Amino acid sequence: DIQMTQSPSTLSASVGDRVTITCRASQSISGWLAWYQQKPGKAPNLMIYKASTLKSGVPSRFSGSGSGTEFTLTISSLQPDDFATYYCQQYSSYWTFGQGTKVEIK
């Protein structure tokens, strides 16, 4: 099974900060990676797929990069609506989520 490890688990930041979340796969997954945003009490929401393709309607301050085993999600200028938990997901072999990164207000 492919394991996904995110870091950090929690990130404290201020509005306007540049934020980066890392996701590592236990084996190469090429570019078969998605990122989801989840707010409390809500279903996850797809943000990025194929490691770097933004879903239609997702603000351009979000970006994804990486391939193989190391990936990053970057928010270029954190906005109030971005405080949430973010999950990476591999879909190279079945599906596995990372443990999540909570972005909280500093």
Next chain:
Amino acid sequence: EVQLLESGGGLVQPGGSLRLSCAASGFTFSIYAMTWVRQAPGKGLEWVSGISGDGANTFYADSVKGRFTISRDNSKNTLYLQVNSLRVDDTAVYFCAKVEIDYAWFDYWGQGTLVTVSS
């Protein structure tokens, strides 16, 4: 507009069973794989099970293999998850999600249904 609406959750004793349903609309249900994902209280997302568009292929996480059964009725645009031999650690919100092409990312999610396993 794609809509996924789960139902069937509730309180059940350890060892009990439930059947979860997910009613889909707004897309051609039969051509897309579907999946179940769960989230224990205060925890992260865990993929549980998936099924191909025609229902011929099913996939399970090791944690539920042999206890859970995924199925679908394409004539009713409905996805199911039969959950048996429930354990306390199966307590979670269960989400259904539509899978994009070729078993890829999950592009639409339902709001979830809560399963609580407790004596």
